Structures are given as structure tokens and as C-alpha cells.
Amino acid sequence: xxxxxxxxxxxxxxxxxxxxxxxxxxxxxxxxxxxxAAFLVTLANVLVEANQSGELTRELxxxxxxxxxxxxxxxxxxxxxxxxxxxxxxPCVALLNxxxxxxxxxxxxxxxxxxxQQGLDVPSDAAPRQILWTxxxxxxxxxxxxxxxxxxxxxxxxxxxxxxxxxxLALPGLLxxxxxxxxxxxxxxxxxxxxxxxGEFAKILLLVFFASFLVAKRDxxxxxxxxxxxxxxxxxxxxxxxxxxxxxSVGVLVLEKDLxxxxxxxxxxxxxxxxxxxxxxWLGIGLTCFAVGCVVAYHLFSHVQTRVTIWxxxxxxxxxxxxxxxxxxxxxxxGGVFGTGLGAGRPELVPFANSDFIISSIAEEVxxxxxxxxxxxxxLLSMRGFRSALAVRDSFGKLLGGGLAFAVxxxxxxxxxxxxxxxxxxxLTAPFLSQGGSSLVANYALVALLLRISDAAxxxxxxxxxxxxxAPIAEAHTVLVERxx
Amino acid sequence: MxxxxxxxxxxxxxxxxxxxxxxxxxxxxxxDEYRKDQRNQRVLLEEYSRQRGKILAGGQAVADIKExxxxxxxLRTYPAGEMYAPITGYFSPSYGAVGMEFAQxxxxxxxxxxLFVRRLSDLITGRDPxxxxxxxxxxxxxxxxxxxGLHKKGFTGAVVAMDPKTGAVLGMASTPSYxxxxxxxxxSDEQMKAWKQLTGDGTRPxxxxxxxxxxxxxxxxxxxxxxxxxxxxxxxxxQVTAAPxxxxxxxxxxxxxxxxxNCGGGATASLETALALSCNxxxxxxxxQVGEQKLRQQAERLGIGTGEQQIPLGxxxxxxxxxxxxxxxxxxxxxxxDVKMTPLQNAVLAATxxxxxxxxxxxxxxxxxxxxxxxxDTTKPKxxxxxxxxxxxxxxxxxxxxxxxxxxxxxQISGVTIASKTGTAEHGSDPRNxxxxxxxxxxxxxxxxxxxxxxxxxxxxxxxxGATGGKVAxxxxxxxxxxxxxxxx
Numbered sequence: 025x026x027x028x029x030x031x032x033x034x035x036x037x038x039x040x041x042x043x044x045x046x047x048x049x050x051x052x053x054x055x056x057x058x059x060x061a062a063f064l065v066t067l068a069n070v071l072v073e074a075n076q077s078g079e080l081t082r083e084l085x086x087x088x089x090x091x092x093x094x095x096x097x098x099x100x101x102x103x104x105x106x107x108x109x110x111x112x113x114x115p116c117v118a119l120l121n122x123x124x125x126x127x128x129x130x131x132x133x134x135x136x137x138x139x140x141q142q143g144l145d146v147p148s149d150a151a152p153r154q155i156l157w158t159x160x161x162x163x164x165x166x167x168x169x170x171x172x173x174x175x176x177x178x179x180x181x182x183x184x185x186x187x188x189x190x191x192x193l194a195l196p197g198l199l200x201x202x203x204x205x206x207x208x209x210x211x212x213x214x215x216x217x218x219x220x221x222x223g224e225f226a227k228i229l230l231l232v233f234f235a236s237f238l239v240a241k242r243d244x245x246x247x248x249x250x251x252x253x254x255x256x257x258x259x260x261x262x263x264x265x266x267x268x269x270x271x272x273s274v275g276v277l278v279l280e281k282d283l284x285x286x287x288x289x290x291x292x293x294x295x296x297x298x299x300x301x302x303x304x305x306w307l308g309i310g311l312t313c314f315a316v317g318c319v320v321a322y323h324l325f326s327h328v329q330t331r332v333t334i335w336x337x338x339x340x341x342x343x344x345x346x347x348x349x350x351x352x353x354x355x356x357x358x359g360g361v362f363g364t365g366l367g368a369g370r371p372e373l374v375p376f377a378n379s380d381f382i383i384s385s386i387a388e389e390v391x392x393x394x395x396x397x398x399x400x401x402x403x404l405l406s407m408r409g410f411r412s413a414l415a416v417r418d419s420f421g422k423l424l425g426g427g428l429a430f431a432v433x434x435x436x437x438x439x440x441x442x443x444x445x446x447x448x449x450x451x452l453t454a455p456f457l458s459q460g461g462s463s464l465v466a467n468y469a470l471v472a473l474l475l476r477i478s479d480a481a482x483x484x485x486x487x488x489x490x491x492x493x494x495a496p497i498a499e500a501h502t503v504l505v506e507r508x509x
Numbered sequence: 510m511x512x513x514x515x516x517x518x519x520x521x522x523x524x525x526x527x528x529x530x531x532x533x534x535x536x537x538x539x540x541d542e543y544r545k546d547q548r549n550q551r552v553l554l555e556e557y558s559r560q561r562g563k564i565l566a567g568g569q570a571v572a573d574i575k576e577x578x579x580x581x582x583x584l585r586t587y588p589a590g591e592m593y594a595p596i597t598g599y600f601s602p603s604y605g606a607v608g609m610e611f612a613q614x615x616x617x618x619x620x621x622x623x624l625f626v627r628r629l630s631d632l633i634t635g636r637d638p639x640x641x642x643x644x645x646x647x648x649x650x651x652x653x654x655x656x657x658g659l660h661k662k663g664f665t666g667a668v669v670a671m672d673p674k675t676g677a678v679l680g681m682a683s684t685p686s687y688x689x690x691x692x693x694x695x696x697s698d699e700q701m702k703a704w705k706q707l708t709g710d711g712t713r714p715x716x717x718x719x720x721x722x723x724x725x726x727x728x729x730x731x732x733x734x735x736x737x738x739x740x741x742x743x744x745x746x747x748q749v750t751a752a753p754x755x756x757x758x759x760x761x762x763x764x765x766x767x768x769x770x771n772c773g774g775g776a777t778a779s780l781e782t783a784l785a786l787s788c789n790x791x792x793x794x795x796x797x798q799v800g801e802q803k804l805r806q807q808a809e810r811l812g813i814g815t816g817e818q819q820i821p822l823g824x825x826x827x828x829x830x831x832x833x834x835x836x837x838x839x840x841x842x843x844x845x846x847d848v849k850m851t852p853l854q855n856a857v858l859a860a861t862x863x864x865x866x867x868x869x870x871x872x873x874x875x876x877x878x879x880x881x882x883x884x885x886d887t888t889k890p891k892x893x894x895x896x897x898x899x900x901x902x903x904x905x906x907x908x909x910x911x912x913x914x915x916x917x918x919x920x921q922i923s924g925v926t927i928a929s930k931t932g933t934a935e936h937g938s939d940p941r942n943x944x945x946x947x948x949x950x951x952x953x954x955x956x957x958x959x960x961x962x963x964x965x966x967x968x969x970x971x972x973x974x975g976a977t978g979g980k981v982a983x984x985x986x987x988x989x990x991x992x993x994x995x996x997x998x
Contacts, residue, residue: 295520299513342548350548356535357543358551370551392536396529403525410518414511426514433521437528446531 047484050111051103057115058095065091065122068366072130075367076137087129090155091122098162105169106479110412113478116405117456117471121158121464123398124457126366127378127385128154134372150378150459157461161468168472175476179420182236189229192222193272193289197279209451210280223276223285224453224466227292227431228473234293235424238300242419267313281327284438284450290314291434296427335448348375352443355388356395363391378459380451384443398457399440406433412478425477428470557581557602562617562640562880564597564609567649572597572610577695585610585693591686592656595667595717596645596822596873599689603700608689608717609643609873612821616641616877623877623885639880646672646875646888651680651960654992658985659684659966666966666982667718667852670989673860673952673961675890676869678820679993680962681853687714720824723849724965727934728787728978729948730844732858732905735784737799737807739901745908748777749791757793757836764793764839767933767977785911787931789843796842801832804841810896812857812868813850820853820871827854845935856963859950862909863928863958866902868893910955916979920987925994926955927987931978944969949982953990960993962986 066088073084095118102109129151139146172178178185196204196211204210212219276286294310321328330345338349351374359369371377371385378385387395409429413422432455439458442449453463455470535543543549560583564572571593575584585600587593598608606614615621619640627641648670655668659682670680691703707715716722738747751772754765772778772788783791796804808814813827830847832838840846850858853871861868869892876887897905909928916931932948935941947970952961964986969976 295517299510299517302510302513353535353539354543354546354549354551356532357540357546358549358555360536360540360544370554373550387532387536392532395532395536399525399528403522406521407518410514410521414514419510422510422514426510426517430517430521433524437521437524440528441524441531444528444531444535446527 047108047482049103049107051099051107054102054111054114055099057111058099058118061115061119061122062088062092062095064119065126068123068126069129071365072126072133072367075365076130076133087125087151087155091125094155094158094162098165101166101169102475105166105173106475108479108482108484109475110408110478110482112404112408113471113475116401116408117468120398120401120405120456123386124382124454124459125151125154125158127371127382127389127457128459130367130389131372131378131385133367134370134377138372153461154459154464157464160461161465164465165468165472168469169476172473172476175421175424175473175480176418178232178424178473179236179239182233182240185229186233186237189226189233190272192229193226193276193285194279195222197276204280209282211282211285218461221460221462223280223282224462225469227285227288228428228466228470230289231292231296231424231427231431234296235420235427238296239420239423242300281325282451283328283331283448284442284452287438287450288431288435288452290317292427292431295430295434296423299426300423331448331450335445338445348381349443349445349449351375352381352384353445356384356444359388359391361392363387363389363394366390379453380439380458381443382457382459383440383454386457387444399436402433402436402455406430406436408478409474412474412481415481416477417481421477421480425474428474428477431470432467554581557583559619560639560880561585561600562619562642564593564613564617564643564645566593566596566645566647566652569649571645572600572689581695584695585690587689587693590688590690591660592652592682593647594686594689594715595683595719596647596681597689598822599692601692601700601704602695603697604692604704607715608822609645612819612823613643613874613877616643621877624879627879627885641880641885642878642882644875644878646677646679646873647681648679648993650992650995651989652682654989655680655682655962655985656684656686658682658964658988660686662971664966664970664981664985665712665718665968666964666970667722668962668964668985668989669719669853669856670960670962670993671856671860671869671871673863673958674869676857676860676871677875677890678853678871678873679960680989681717681719681873683716683718685712685714717822718965718967719852720820720822721851723825723827723851724946724948724967725846725848725934725936726844726850726855727932727946727948728789728792728844729855729858729930729932729950729963730848730850731784731787731792731842732862732909732930732950733808733811733813734792734796734799734804734842735780735905735908736811736862736897736901737804738780738795739904740807740897741799741803743780743795743799745779745781745904747780749780749783749788749795751775751778751783751788752790755790755793757839758797759834760836762836764789764843766790781908781911784908784930785915787912792842793839794842796838797835801838801841804838805829805832807897810868810894811861812854812893812896820873822873824853825851827851844932852963852965855948855950855965856961859930859952859963860958860961861896862902862905863952863961864902865899866895866897868896906955909951913951916983917977918979918981918983918987920984920991922953922987922991922994925953925990927951927953927990928955928958929983929986931983933977942974944973945976947972947976947978947981949978949986951983951986951990953994960990962989964989 069084069087132149132151135147196213203214204212206212211221211223213222276282297306334346334349338346340346342350355371355374366389369389371388374381386398406429409425413425416422416425435452435455438450439452439454441447453460455467561574563570571589573586573588575586577584587597596609598610600606600610617640624641651670659666667683671678687707692700694700753769753771754763756763766789772786772791773782808829814829817826818824827850829841832841837846841848857871869890872888874888876884878884906928909930910926913927913929929951934946937943947966949964952958964982966981970981972981
């Protein structure tokens with residue numbers, strides 16, 4: 025607290041005090057990095073083609089062209105709508121998205137081979153659909169940049185966002201299975217030709233709600249309650265939102281059998297509460313709730329037990345439940361440090377190789393080194409988000425930015441930890457990489473918000489007031505300065 | 510709010526560090542274990558993606574490779590099919606590998622250390638890495654004769670031929686056989702169909718009888734008893750009983766000569782005559798006189814009772830079995846009771862006698878070569894031990910020449926002296942009414958042996974209860990010898 029917004033005595037931005045020194049927009053850097061990302065993605069695609077078919081097909085040009093067109097458009101949109109936005113965020117996202125597309129295309133090729141080999145029906149390619157989704161996602165991305173000209177306006181719609189988010193999250197759980205269940209998880213909304221996962225959008229809506237709610241009621245949570253065992257406990261009634269979030273998570277877990285979303289929500293709420301209040305006690309309480317929830321869930325729900333058993337030893341039940349994870353581990357082990365080479369591995373042997381298990385597919389083909397690089401891209405993305413949150417001047421922006429940045433990082437941890445058997449497998453998508461429209465579209469909306477916040481953080485004041493010519497200091501008269509609130 | 514923001518950012522970094530640490534564990538420390546796991550299909554697919562080496566016999570490919578345009582890239586073919594199947598084994602996408610395909614896999618798939626330099630140069634020159642070739646010791650003419658001998662008459666059995674001086678296996682046939690190509694096809698349905706049919710077949714065509722099956726050696730075992738006796742106070746003129754039957758000590762069971770005949774006409778017969786006429790009573794008592802310990806010792810020095818071995822195909826152990834009492838010892842002397850030997854072991858027995866008592870390690874791989882036929886390694890013949898003194902070996906050889914002269918059957922080769930011993934081994938729960946196994950072990954030319962051979966035909970071949978080693982197995986053995994000697998050897 026005590027941030028520049030409330031600090032009236034200091035000019036709102038150090039840079040804006042000097043009209044002669046314009047803030048660089050860094051859009052050139054962004055464009056250069058985007059071109060580099062396009063180069064890397066095309067290179068990856070060439071490798072895939074070379075290793076898979078030994079010849080370069082015309083599809084390569086189409087894919088490359090589609091990629092360039094899409095991100096060229098995104099860049100132009102950012103240039104026009106958020107010129108001071110962080111120059112690293114979009115290239116990171118573009119590269120991740122590109123790697124995802126290459127991987128999905130590569131797994132398409134593997135699956136076609138597999139099907140021909142085994143005399144099965146050739147599955148339809150997922151990559152063209154994913155490109156279409158990328159286009160839609162970038163459309164939404166631009167729409168968010170257009171509609172949300174100032175992130176602070178979102179604070180006004182906090183409760184609306186919260187309500188819609190809640191409904192979106194709960195809907196699949198309440199609908200009949202025929203409309204919402206796929207592969208054992210009730211997280212879908214089947215709308216005829218296509219299905220969406222409302223939970224992905226609910227994530228952002230609820231983040232907006234929590235940010236506005238916490239900023240508005242921040243003082244409430246800092247009131248000390250009873251002191252126990254040497255720590256100041258919050259008052260019981262102040263803990264209500266936390267418990268509500270906890271209840272929601274458990275509800276998701278029970279109704280939708282979706283451990284991943286449940287975990288993600290709880291983590292986000294907890295961290296936002298901590299950022300807003302600056303009190304570590306919330307983490308303590310939250311983690312205690314989490315531990316209790318885990319134990320209870322483990323004893324009550326067989327699907328939780330199954331996940332834990334598989335996590336402890338994926339090879340024990342190899343021919344049945346442990347198979348998927350075991351195959352992924354085989355793939356990563358076979359890849360080793362440097363990987364089998366793009367297009368030279370067998371990631372298609374793992375079920376869901378292009379969605380939930382895309383991280384292990386990448387780890388197989390480009391090895392530990394490639395996996396580390398991809399994780400670093402996520403770290404970079406998340407850190408640029410945090411940086412924007414630190415730099416932005418309003419509390420809502422800080423909280424929202426921090427929450428969004430954490431959401432990306434935490435989701436990566438949950439999904440990558442799951443497929444590498446660090447934590448039990450939960451079934452989340454890897455942001456921007458995994459095949460799946462909802463995840464992609466929602467995450468692009470998330471990135472648009474991050475860009476908006478970073479733009480606000482770096483943008484000089486809209487109309488820097490021309491400074492009056494100052495008299496020499498000795499002639500200046502004393503001024504009554506307003507005290508900080 | 511900035512302090513908690515920084516801390517949360519740190520926590521994200523810590524989470525990624527945890528991911529990296531775990532990925533290191535999976536992809537570095539456990540990598541080898543995961544890579545080599547039997548259930549990891551990638552291993553097989555990987556092997557297929559590299560051009561596998563050939564298996565050659567006399568310069569001809571018996572396991573070859575053909576390029577395809579499907580996922581597995583290369584199709585394994587076996588041009589000689591059934592004839593070489595017991596040696597080559599199969600290399601199947603669904604059912605793994607057996608035989609030489611399994612035993613020499615590292616050479617064939619190119620991962621063997623001896624191919625390291627080759628791999629390195631492939632890497633630098635950008636050539637597609639290829640596996641090495643395995644050149645067999647097998648002589649195609651010998652193999653053909655061995656396989657034809659069994660197959661043309663529809664026999665179930667095995668033939669093993671060796672070079673007595675080196676231990677190199679010149680031929681190895683086992684019938685009924687199978688075509689390994691059927692398991693190597695890439696169509697998994699066809700593979701499964703072949704697999705089901707072959708594994709469900711009661712004649713067990715995928716069984717390599719030459720190495721994996723053990724049989725009672727019958728009278729061929731008398732060679733072991735003779736060798737032991739000759740080193741323990743007996744000579745070829747020592748007299749043994751010629752009675753048509755004797756009672757096993759401590760039992761009511763009688764043991765008879767073949768057709769209940771007297772051995773040579775007298776009350777006793779010389780050891781030489783007893784071996785030539787294969788008299789059971791004489792050898793039963795002789796085994797009793799030599800004693801279990803000495804007999805076992807001799808057997809072990811010949812390789813019977815020393816466990817399994819790799820040549821590099823796995824060979825089942827041959828053994829004498831338990832000999833609890835004198836009656837069992839008598840029966841053991843005839844190669845019955847619990848004595849069991851592989852056809853390979855019986856060929857080793859003949860080869861050792863042929864080689865002056867010096868037992869050579871049998872081997873099937875002559876050399877390994879790189880893809881461009883550059884020789885990388887050659888197997889050097891290895892003497893295992895002196896199984897019997899040279900003088901004893903030559904005495905046994907002379908006795909075997911006599912035995913061959915008394916043996917009937919077709920196929921004698923003019924101008925070539927063969928030393929041999931036949932066997933007609935009873936087996937099963939009702940031995941008298943079960944068709945006996947017919948054995949023939951031999952080497953030739955007796956004065957300078959170039960080939961030693963063991964033949965077994967299961968269940969009397971085409972002669973039923975009247976089968977003998979001489980009638981059924983000997984013609985095959987002689988045909989194999991003829992094939993070997995004709996080759997300018």
C-alpha cells in the first residue's frame with residue numbers, strides 16, 4: 025500500500041515529467057521478436073516435415089503464412105490499441121502458440137501413420153481446426169483490447185463478472201451428463217457442432233470479480249481478530265469469501281470431477297487474497313483448508329484415489345489405469361536430455377498427446393532442453409505479467425495483473441507437474457500449447473488484459489501538463505502540500 | 510501490494526524450478542530405465558527406423574531387408590524361410606524377436622560397440638545409420654541336406670552338423686518349421702493371424718528342437734560309457750556279458766537286448782562288439798562297473814550336466830538326471846532313465862571324439878560385418894577342455910567305424926569312412942508301445958574328420974514301432990555328410 029496513485033505529492037510518472045523524453049513504445053522490439061518467433065516456428069515445422077516424410081510439402085507454406093498473418097494482425101492491433109504494452113508478452117505467447125500448432129500438426133501426422141499402419145480410420149487433422157481457433161482467439165484478443173480501453177473500468181463490472189463466472193463454472197456440473205461430459209470430466213458445454221469449456225472463461229471472469237471485490241473491501245481483511253498461538257487470526261466473518269471459494273472448488277471437484285480446475289481456482293483465490301491483504305496468515309489458513317479438503321476428497325471420491333494411486337506408481341497398473349501416464353514417462357525418458365528430434369519421436373503413442381499431454385510430447389521430441397526452454401517461455405510470460413502488475417499504479421490493476429500472471433504460472437505447474445508425475449494428474453490444458461479452442465480463446469483474452477495493464481503501466485500520462493516556467497528556487501514561496509491519505 | 514506480488518512471482522519461479530528438477534529426474538536419471546522398458550513400444554519402432562543388418566549364410570542373405578513406404582520403413586524378409594527359421598528366428602513388430610534376431614540384436618540394429626566407429630562416420634557424413642551384418646558359420650549345402658532329409662519325409666526332428674576341429678555349426682535344422690516372414694509383416698492383423706496359428710499348432714513349429722528340446726539319447730550315450738570305461742581299466746577287448754536279458758539289481762525288472770538277441774553269439778562279447786551291436790545288457794553292467802561318479806565326470810567333461818549355454822542362441826541344458834540306485838545306473842548306461850540331451854550336445858559328443866578328445870565350443874556366428882561388408886569381428890574357435898585323452902578318442906573312433914559297418918540303412922558313401930553310433934530311444938509312459946526316437950551321431954572322414962553330425966527323428970519317423978536309428982536317422986546323417994564333403998572340403 026501507499027502506492028503512487030494515492031501519493032499526490034509525487035508526479036504520477038517520473039518519465040512524464042520530462043516532455044522532451046518520449047517513452048519508447050518498444051513496438052519495434054515486439055515486431056522483431058515476433059519475426060524471430062515466426063522463424064523458430066517455421067524451422068520447427070520444417071524439421072517435423074523433414075523427419076516425418078523426408079520431403080517438404082506445400083502445407084508448410086500455408087501453415088507458415090497463416091501464422092504470420094495472424095500474429096501480424098495481432099501486432100497491428102497492439103500497435104494501435106495498446107502502444108505502450110510490454111513488448112515480450114505477445115512474442116512469448118506467439119511462440120508458445122506456434123510451438124503448440126507445430127506439435128499438434130506433428131501429432132496429426134503421427135496419428136495418420138498409426139491409423140494407416142493399423143488399418144483404422146484415418147482421424148481428421150486437429151491442426152487446421154486449431155489454426156481456426158487461433159484466429160477466433162486473436163479476434164477476441166483484439167476485441168478485448170478495443171472494448172477494454174482502460175482496465176480500471178472492469179472494476180465496475182466486478183459483481184457482474186463474478187456472477188457470470190460462477191454460472192459458467194457451475195453450469196457443466198449441473199447440466200445432464202449428455203450435454204456436459206466428455207472423457208469422464210463434466211466440464212463441457214456441448215453446443216451442437218462445437219463444445220466449449222466454460223471453466224476456462226470463468227477463470228478470467230472470477231479473477232476480475234475477486235480483484236474488484238478485494239480492492240473494494242481490502243480493509244476488512246486486515247482487521248485482526250483473535251490472537252491464537254502467537255498469530256493474529258482474521259475475524260471469522262472476514263474469512264467468508266475464502267470459504268466460499270473453497271466451497272466452490274470442492275463443488276467443482278464433486279460435480280465435475282475436475283481436480284485441475286478446482287485446484288487452479290483455489291490457488292488463484294488464495295494468492296489474490298494474500299496480495300490484497302499482504303498477510304501471510306491467509307496463506308496459512310488457505311493451505312490448511314486445502315490439506316483438509318485433500319484428505320476428505322481422497323477418502324470420499326474414488327476418482328481422487330485413482331489419481332493418487334497412479335501418481336505414486338504409474339507402472340503398477342500399466343495395462344489399465346496407469347497406462348497414459350506411464351506411456352508419457354516412457355516418451356520423456358526416450359527423449360532424454362536432447363530429445364528424439366522434432367518429428368522423430370513417437371508422441372502419438374500417448375493418448376491425448378496433443379492436448380493434456382502436449383508437454384510430455386514436447387519433452388519427448390525436444391528433450392529436457394526443449395522442455396526447459398518452453399517452461400522458460402512461460403516463466404517469462406508470467407514474470408512480464410508480474411512486472412506489469414508491479415509497475416501499474418492502481419490497486420485493481422495490480423491485483424488483476426498479479427492474479428492473471430499467477431494463473432498462467434500456476435496452471436503450467438499443475439499441468440506440467442501432472443504429466444511428469446510430480447503431482448497427481450489433474451487434466452488441465454497447457455496455456456497456448458494444448459489443442460482445444462476454449463483454452464486458447466480464454467487465454468488470449470487473459471493476455472489481452474495483461475497487455476492492457478502493461479500498457480497502462482508504461483504509458484505516460486495522457487496529457488502531460490506543460491510545466492509552468494519555474495522561478496528560481498530562492499524566489500519560490502512556500503506551498504501547503506496535501507498530506508498523504 | 511508490491512511485496513506480496515514479488516513473493517508470488519518468486520513462488521511461480523520456485524514451481525518452475527520444481528518442474529525442472531522433476532523433469533531432470535524423469536529425463537536424465539530415469540531415462541535409461543524408461544527407454545529400455547519392455548513395454549515401451551518406441552524401442553521397437555526405433556529399431557525399425559534404422560536399416561537392420563542382414564543375416565548371411567555362405568554369402569547369401571537368409572534374413573534380408575526391404576524398404577517400404579509405411580511407418581516402419583523397412584520390412585524384414587526371410588528368403589530361405591523355413592529352412593533357416595530355427596537359426597534366424599523372427600523379428601516381429603508385435604511379437605518381439607527370437608533366435609539370431611534376438612541374440613545378435615545389438616549388431617543387427619547397429620547399437621553394438623563394435624559398430625561405434627561406423628556410427629560416428631554415419632553421423633558426420635549424414636548417411637542413414639545402418640545395422641551390421643551377421644555372417645553365420647552355416648554351410649548352405651549342409652543346411653539344405655539337413656533340412657531336406659527331415660522335411661521331405663515329413664519327419665519331426667532335428668539335425669546339427671559341426672566342424673569338429675573348430676566347433677563351427679555347419680548346419681542346424683529343426684522340423685516342422687515355419688516361415689518367419691509371416692510374423693515380420695507390418696500388417697498387425699496378419700501378424701496376429703500367423704501368431705495364433707503358429708502358437709496353436711500342436712506340432713510346435715516355432716520350437717527349435719536342435720537346441721531347446723532334450724531327448725533321451727538312447728544308445729548314442731554308450732559312447733560316453735565307453736569313453737569312461739576306457740579310462741578306467743577297460744580296453745576295446747574287455748569282455749562284457751552277452752546275455753539277451755538281465756535283471757536290474759534290486760528289482761524284478763528285466764532289461765533286454767534289441768529283439769532279445771544274444772550279443773555276438775558267445776557268453777561274453779568284447780566291448781568293441783558290444784558297441785558295434787549296441788548290446789544293452791553289456792553296457793548296463795559296464796555302467797554299473799564304471800560307477801556313477803566316473804560316468805558323471807566323463808559326461809560333464811563332454812558338456813552334459815554343465816548347464817545352459819549360448820552359441821549365441823540359447824541351448825537347453827543336457828544332463829544325466831538323478832541316479833538314486835544301481836538299477837538307475839544300469840539304465841543310465843543305455844542313455845535311458847533320466848538322461849536327456851539336446852541334439853546339439855550329441856553333435857558335440859561326436860565332434861569331440863572326432864577331434865581327438867578336444868571339445869570345442871560350438872558357435873554359429875562366423876563374423877560380423879558393417880553394412881558395406883567390411884569385416885569388424887571374427888569368432889575364433891575356442892577349446893573348452895580335453896574331454897578324454899587322444900588315445901581313448903581314437904579307440905572310440907575305431908569302435909565307431911565298426912559300428913557304422915554293422916549299421917543298416919541307406920546312403921553309404923563309397924570311399925568315405927564314417928564313424929557312427931545309432932540310437933533308438935524309448936520314451937513316454939508306455940515305452941514298449943510308443944514309437945521310439947531314432948538317433949544317429951557320426952563324423953567323417955574318420956581319418957581326418959571334417960564334419961560331425963547328430964540326427965534325431967522323433968517318434969520313429971515313418972517306421973513306427975519298428976524304427977531304429979539305422980533305418981530312419983542314419984540316411985539323413987549320411988546325406989548331410991555327403992553334402993559337406995562334396996563341397997571340396
